[in-house]
Amino acid sequence: MNKQPRDAGASSASNGEQMKDMFAFQIHITEECDQRCEHCYIFAENNDVEIRRMSLDQMTAVVNNCMETCRKLDREPYFYITGGDPILHKDFWKFLEILSENRIRFSIMGNPFHLNGEVCKRLSNLGCEKYQLSIDGMRDTHDAIRKKGSFDATLEKIKDIRSAGMDCAIMTTVSGLNADEMPDIIDTVVENHVDIFAFSRYCPTGNEKSVGLTPEEYREVLDACWKRFEVHKNSGTWFNLKDHLWKLYLFERGMFSIPDGLEEDVIYDGCNCGNNHLTILPD
Numbered sequence: 001m002n003k004q005p006r007d008a009g010a011s012s013a014s015n016g017e018q019m020k021d022m023f024a025f026q027i028h029i030t031e032e033c034d035q036r037c038e039h040c041y042i043f044a045e046n047n048d049v050e051i052r053r054m055s056l057d058q059m060t061a062v063v064n065n066c067m068e069t070c071r072k073l074d075r076e077p078y079f080y081i082t083g084g085d086p087i088l089h090k091d092f093w094k095f096l097e098i099l100s101e102n103r104i105r106f107s108i109m110g111n112p113f114h115l116n117g118e119v120c121k122r123l124s125n126l127g128c129e130k131y132q133l134s135i136d137g138m139r140d141t142h143d144a145i146r147k148k149g150s151f152d153a154t155l156e157k158i159k160d161i162r163s164a165g166m167d168c169a170i171m172t173t174v175s176g177l178n179a180d181e182m183p184d185i186i187d188t189v190v191e192n193h194v195d196i197f198a199f200s201r202y203c204p205t206g207n208e209k210s211v212g213l214t215p216e217e218y219r220e221v222l223d224a225c226w227k228r229f230e231v232h233k234n235s236g237t238w239f240n241l242k243d244h245l246w247k248l249y250l251f252e253r254g255m256f257s258i259p260d261g262l263e264e265d266v267i268y269d270g271c272n273c274g275n276n277h278l279t280i281l282p283d
Helices: 056-073 092-101 117-125 139-145 150-163 179-191 215-231 245-252
Strands: 022-028 076-082 105-109 128-134 167-174 196-201 277-280
Touching: 022 056, 056 076, 056 092, 076 092, 117 128, 117 150, 128 150, 139 150, 150 167, 167 179, 179 196, 179 215, 215 245
Parallel strands: 022 076, 022 277, 076 105, 105 128, 128 167, 167 196
Antiparallel strands: none
């Protein structure tokens, strides 16, 4: 809804020419992290696991492999760099330089703790288009899920990200712990001039398996969020309808219809893994 952010998965124009479609690679270069979030699958049920990370040679090989794959697919590569917190990798900046040298577009998904104006400017100069942070509830809820002080740190770094010329995205993992706070979260991201907001459902792989939502409860979440999206539709924040169940919700409300002539055996919407997206783990 509203403004279109710079993002993968769609064609873009450059120098008067239409670019190829994107193929996105979400690459986890390290599992090092300042937080141990309740819903994190990396440390689920075993907080003493050995931290995995890629070497610089491995990251270079992955980039070369992805570029070759995209040449065969006639696509343009796009990298979502994450972890853990990718900035904690000792070769983080070298990796970004490799992407920059190869003119590969990329975004980063990480934590706020190691960001400041200088760091954000350096990221932007190397070509980072978007930095994604997380808000998983209002202050008390968010800090209980993630780390004390994390909520305020996240809000503080939004301005640094945007001032450096990058889009700031906020992502929320919705569960029974924070479902009631979703309208307040939406109001908060709009008040702080976040460029992009999205959320996804909690998958019960972590320590908390009793906080999932029933289908009926989750539909109530979608309904409450849609009402706030309508209130803020002219705010400048782009509400990315990331969850596939948005299509069903909008269909039920008469706001979406399946195009005429679509073959009956075609799946219209769903996960795009393998179609235009892959995730690459540190191992």
